[in-house]
Amino acid sequence: MQYALLIAGDREPTPEELAMGCGGWSEEMAARGVVRGGAELRPPAESTTVRVRGGEVLLTDGPFADTKEQIGGLVLIECADLDEAVEIAAKHPAAGYGMIEIRPLFQP
C-alpha cells in the first residue's frame, strides 16, 4: 500500500522540538526502505492559488484553505497496511507537536 503522510500544524516547531525529533526517523525509514519521496513546504503565506474560470486564469494570494492548520510537508511511503503506516507516522517528530494525516494513494 502507498500512502501520503500530510504533515500539518498550527505553529512552527520550537528549535528544541526540531533538535529532539530529527534524530532517527529518516535513518530508520531509509533502512526499512519505506520512503518513496517527499517535500518540505515553505510557509503558506508564500503560496499562490490558481483557478481557471471561463478561460480566465484567477490568482489568489495564499493557500486554498484558510484554516489554522496548514500542510507544512509531505512524505510518500509504501508499507504493508494502515497499521504500519500509523506506526511510521506516529514515530515522525512532527506528530509530537503537529498532526499527520495518512491518505492512501490510488493503487497503480
Place this chain on the structure above:
Amino acid sequence: MTDAVATAFREEWGRIVATLIRLTGDWDLAEECAQEAFAAAVRQWPVEGVPRKPGAWLTTIARHRATDRIRRESVGAAKLREVAVTSFAEPPEHTDIEDDRLRLIFTCCHPALAFEAQVALALRTLAGLSMAEIARAFLVPETTMARRLGRAKAKIRNAGIPYRVPSAHLLPERTTAVLGVLYLMFNEGYSTPERRPLCDEAIRLARLVAALMPDEPEAGGLLALMLLHDARRATRLDDRGDVVLLADQDRSRWDATQIAEGHQALARASRLGRLGPYQLQAAIADSHAAGSDWPLIAGLYEQLAGLVPSPVVRLNHAAAVAMAEGPEAGLRLLDGLEIPGYHLLPATRADFLRRLGRHTEAAVAYEQALGSATAEADRRFLTRRVTETRGRAMQPSVIDRGEQPYVGVRRTVTMQTFPEIADRMAGVYGWLAERGLEPAGPPFFRYRVIDMDRELVVEAGFPVAAPVEGDGEVFYDVLPAGRYVSVPHVGHPSELLGVVTELNAWADAQGLRWDVEQTPAGDRFGCRLEIYKTDPRVQPDMSKWETELAFKLA
C-alpha cells in the same frame, strides 16, 4: 426461516462471513455468498433434512458460491485457487475459523473507523443483523445506514486496514479498543429503550470475544458487567418509563440466571489475577445483585478511580460512600468536582442535601440538575423532587417568646453518646407524673454549650405551668424571654442537623446574630431549643415527626 436455519444463522453467520472475508478479501461478496448459503438451506433442509454439521454445510455452499462468482467475474486467478482449495467433503478446520472471527472483530473495531461505523460493521458481519435492523438501532433511515456501512467497507479496502489479529505489541491497546466498542454499544442500548436490541447484540459479541480470548480477564469482566446490568432491565423503569432507583427496584424480577452467568464470568476473569476497570465495575454490579454491600462497593469505586481518572467515577464513589457512611461523607467527596452539562452531579448533591434535611439547598441543586437533564424520565423525576424539597424548605420566622418555667436533666455528651441525654426524657416525664404534674407543653432539648468536635452540654426538659422545687438530678429553671428565630420541621429528627446548617446560613444573610458567647468549652448559647411536638406513642414513625428549632437572638 425454519427453526434449524434460524439457529444456524445465529450461530454460524459470523463464522462464515469471517472466513469468506479472509479467503476473498471482499466484504460485500462474503456477505452475499453467506446470504445465498442460508437461502439454499431454507430451500433444501426442509426437504433433505438438516445436515449433521450445519456450519460446515453452509460454509461449503458459501465457498462454492464465492468460487463461482469470482470465476464468472474472472477476477484474479490466484484468489480463485485459494477459495477453491478446500474440497467439498473436507470440513473446515476449527481453529482457523475461530481466528477468522477474531480477525473480523479486530478489523471492525479498528480505531481508524468511526464508532458508529465500527458498531454497524460488527452488527452486520458478526451478528448478522439486517441493514433495516441496524438502522433502527441507530434511529437513522436505512439509506443513511447503508451509505455509512458502504463508506466504512470502502475505507477498510482502500486505506489498507489489515484483516488480522494485531501483533503482540499492538494487542493490548487494540483489545482495549474492541472492548470499548462493545461497551459503548451496550450503553447505547441501555440508555435508550428503543435501542434495546443493541444490548442483546453487545452481550452476544462480548460472549464471543470472551470465548475467543480466554486469557484476557477484561473480556470476561466486560461480559460479566453487561450480564449483571442487563439482568435488572425489567425493573429499571416503571410503567411510565420513569427511572426506578436501585433501592426501590423489585429484586424478585431480576433475571437470576443471567446474574449467575455474570457472577461466574467475573469469577473466571478474576482468577487470571489481572484487575481492570471492567472487572471492577462488574464486581460492583455483582454486589448490587447480591444486596449491595455499600462499604465494599465504596472500596471498589475507590480502586476504579485509581485506574480510571474520571470525575464520573469520583461521583459514583461519593454516592457509594454516602450509602456506607452517610450523606455528609458523600457531600465532602463532591467538593471541587465539576462535570459540565452532567445532570447527575447536581442531582446527587441534591439527594445528599435532601437526606441531610437541607431542603432549601436541595431544591436549588435539583433545579440545577433539571437545567441539564434531557431524558423525559429524568426530567419528570427531578421536577417531582424540586416540588417536594421546595415544599419542605426551611421557613424561619422571628417570634417573641415569654419566660417559660421548666424542669430538666443535664448531661455532658458527645455526638456519639447523645442517647445518654435523649434517654433521660422519659425519666423527667416520670418525675412529673410522680408529683401529679402535667407538662405544660412539648418536651425539648436545650443546648447550653456546643463544641461539635468534642463535648456538648445538653438538657432534656419539660415546660411546667408553675415553679416547682428541683430534686436529685432533676432541676428547675426558666427559659429566658426574648426574640427568637423559630423554624418548624416535619421529618426525621436526624435531618435537624442539616436544617441548622441552613438556618445559620440564612441568619448570616439576614444579618441576625444568635445570643451566643464563645468560651474555651465551646459556644455557650443564651437559649437554643429543639422542641419535639409529636408524641411518639401516637406517631411511632419518626420520619413523620413535627419538631421546632427556636434560637434566641442577641
